[in-house]
C-alpha cells in the first residue's frame with residue numbers, strides 16, 4: 001500500500017512540473033491577448049452615441065473645456081493610473097458631487113445605461129482621448 005502511494009506521488013510530481021509550465025504559459029499568453037483585446041475593443045461609435053444620449057456632451061467636449069473638463073484633459077489626468085477605469089465608472093454611475101468650472105458644486109450626471117459593458121466602453125473611450 002505504502003509503495004503504491006509513493007509511486008503515485010512521484011508520478012504526480014513528475015507530471016506537475018511541465019503541467020504547471022504549460023498552465024503558466026497559457027495564462028501568460030491569454031493575459032496579454034486579453035489586455036490587447038480590451039484596449040482595441042473600444043467601440044468609439046457606440047461610446048459617442050451613449051455620450052450623446054446621456055447628455056454628457058452638454059458639459060464635456062472631446063478637446064475643449066465647457067462646463068466641465070474636456071475628455072482629453074481627463075484622459076491625460078488618469079494616464080497610467082491603474083484605477084482610472086473604476087474611478088471614472090464611479091463618477092458616471094454614482095452621482096458624486098463634482099465641482100464645475102465656475103466653482104459651484106452639483107451632483108454628477110448618471111449615464112443613460114445600466115449595461116456594465118456599455119459603461120465600460122464609454123469610460124474606455126474617454127480614457128483613450
Ligand code: HEC
Pocket residue numbers: 051054055056057058059060067068069074077088091092098099100101108109110111112122126
Ligand atoms: C451638467 C454638466 C455635466 C454633465 C451633463 C456631465 N458631466 Fe461629467 N463632469 C462634470 C463636472 C463639473 C465634472 C468635474 C469637474 C471637471 O472634470 O471638470 C465632471 C467630471 C467627469 C469625469 C471625471 C473627471 C475627473 O477628473 O475625475 C468624468 C469621467 C465625466 N465627468 C464623464 C461624464 C460622462 C460620461 C457624462 C455623461 C454620462 C458626463 N460626464 C456628463 C459635468 C458634467
